[in-house]
Amino acid sequence: MRAKKPSESRTVMTDLVLPSETNPLNNLFGGELLARMDRAASIAARRHSRRITVTASVNHVAFNRAVPLGSVVTVEAAVSRAFNTSMEIFIDVWIEDRFTGERTKANEAIYTFVAVDDTGKPTEVPALDPETDLEKERFAAALRRKQLSLVLAGKMKPADATELKALFTA
Numbered sequence: 001m002r003a004k005k006p007s008e009s010r011t012v013m014t015d016l017v018l019p020s021e022t023n024p025l026n027n028l029f030g031g032e033l034l035a036r037m038d039r040a041a042s043i044a045a046r047r048h049s050r051r052i053t054v055t056a057s058v059n060h061v062a063f064n065r066a067v068p069l070g071s072v073v074t075v076e077a078a079v080s081r082a083f084n085t086s087m088e089i090f091i092d093v094w095i096e097d098r099f100t101g102e103r104t105k106a107n108e109a110i111y112t113f114v115a116v117d118d119t120g121k122p123t124e125v126p127a128l129d130p131e132t133d134l135e136k137e138r139f140a141a142a143l144r145r146k147q148l149s150l151v152l153a154g155k156m157k158p159a160d161a162t163e164l165k166a167l168f169t170a
Contacts, residue, residue: 003127009048028067040077041089045113049125065106072096081142085122
């Protein structure tokens with residue numbers, strides 16, 4: 001399988017925040033934003049793997065900034081690293097100022113998707129070949145996040161988490 005570039009799976013979804021999607025403070029419901037992020041991540045994972053993909057976990061979500069009613073919201077999702085059958089998807093959420101058009105990063109998240117065949121069995125995905133500095137940074141950090149997750153789940157011994165150990169030893 002040929003390694004793919006992050007740009008080959010990158011997904012950008014832009015939408016407007018409507019009144020029915022807001023809380024009593026007139027900000028986008030967190031759950032609505034999570035659904036938008038999940039859809040964008042799903043498309044990115046499918047584009048990368050060319051397989052059916054399922055959400056395996058939501059590893060990180062940061063609601064750093066409220067998204068007000070009427071905002072133009074852009075969700076950008078890209079595979080940050082591909083493992084054997086799973087892919088880490090990094091998601092950036094931007095809001096656009098209605099008057100100036102200036103974009104501000106509002107939130108971010110990291111999801112994990114697994115590619116499956118028609119019977120639901122996990123299947124191999126292509127490797128990822130990062131190009132930009134940001135892609136390379138996210139690619140390297142993905143292995144540390146995966147090792148941490150495996151250690152916390154009891155599926156990896158801390159002594160075997162070489163990437164994590166390297167952070168603490170010189």
